[in-house]
Amino acid sequence: MSVVDDLLAVQHEDTTADQIRHRLANLPERATLEAALAERETTESGRDALRLERLELDRRQKRAEADVEAVLARIRELNERLYGSGISSPKEAREIQEEIDRLKPRQDDLEERVLEVFEEIDPVDARLGALDARAEAGDEAIAEAQTVLNATEAGLAEDLTGVLERRDAAAAGVSVDVRDRYDRLRGMFGSSTVVGFDGSGCRGCPSAMPAVEVDRVKHLEAGTLTDCTECGRLVAR
Ligand SMILES: [Zn+2]
Structure with missing residues (x-):
């Protein structure tokens, strides 16, 4: 896991x-x-x-x-x-x-x-x-x-x-650091604090991810976490 x-x-x-x-x-x-x-x-x-x-x-x-x-x-x-x-x-x-x-x-x-x-x-x-x-x-x-x-x-x-x-x-x-980030964000995003990456952007927000950002996330190793620069959710690659 x-x-x-x-x-x-x-x-x-x-x-x-x-x-x-x-x-x-x-x-x-x-x-x-x-x-x-x-x-x-x-x-x-x-x-x-x-x-x-x-x-x-x-x-x-x-x-x-x-x-x-x-x-x-x-x-x-x-x-x-x-x-x-x-x-x-x-x-x-x-x-x-x-x-x-x-x-x-x-x-x-x-x-x-x-x-x-x-x-x-x-x-x-x-x-x-x-x-x-x-x-x-x-x-x-x-x-x-x-x-x-x-x-x-x-x-x-x-x-x-x-x-x-x-x-x-x-x-x-999960590391204490990630847990803390998750706990902090959960009050705001609830059940969609951690969201998937659908290939073109963050699944949690309606805003389109800038192309540069999409490209960056695409190249992340699968199983890593990053922040959505648009909404602030944790995006799982
Ligand atoms: Zn987002």
């Missing part, structure tokens, strides 16, 4: 390594995972809001039930007095009976309110149940997306390791 072959191999592995890094940075598997995480986040905030709503309904239910209980306790108390032995006059008995009669419709109203709260609770519980199921499905989707992403990343990381090992092996055949 000539220096040129080794340098072309280095360039080839560098290009492949860049492609792998680009793939690693733009994996659709990562986008899938991010979408699953975002969806899960939406489900969770929906669930949080609904849980608050459910708590509020819980409080209303307890309050309504306590109101019913208070009225029932008052009615019990009045009934005990009415049928007890402490009544002093028919007038007092009448007054007690009147209060009981006033409390009955109040009790009905309050019991109606308890039922109304229950009716509001039912659909909220149904929606909560649906969100719980969606959250569970979301967790599964996240776990699966993470597994797929990990496997893809591991595969590419392994590929990259192999590429870098081959790159190092090829670079060992």
Whole structure:
């Protein structure tokens, strides 16, 4: 292998390594995972809001039930007095009976309110149940997306390791001086830092090589490197 072959191999592995890094940075598997995480986040905030709503309904239910209980306790108390032995006059008995009669419709109203709260609770519980199921499905989707992403990343990381090992092996055949020139130019020319000579000019640039220069390169020994005076790339003869 000539220096040129080794340098072309280095360039080839560098290009492949860049492609792998680009793939690693733009994996659709990562986008899938991010979408699953975002969806899960939406489900969770929906669930949080609904849980608050459910708590509020819980409080209303307890309050309504306590109101019913208070009225029932008052009615019990009045009934005990009415049928007890402490009544002093028919007038007092009448007054007690009147209060009981006033409390009955109040009790009905309050019991109606308890039922109304229950009716509001039912659909909220149904929606909560649906969100719980969606959250569970979301967790599964996240776990699966993470597994797929990990496997893809591991595969590419392994590929990259192999590429870098081959790159190092090829670079060992290139002098430090040439390597430095290549490394410096690569930032500018990327995968076409080292280009071939097509017999009439540099394959890397659109400018025509001056005839004198073409003649010079033509007479170089095969396997030598030279600079393109037009674009600055390394031209392999
Ligand atoms: Zn050129």
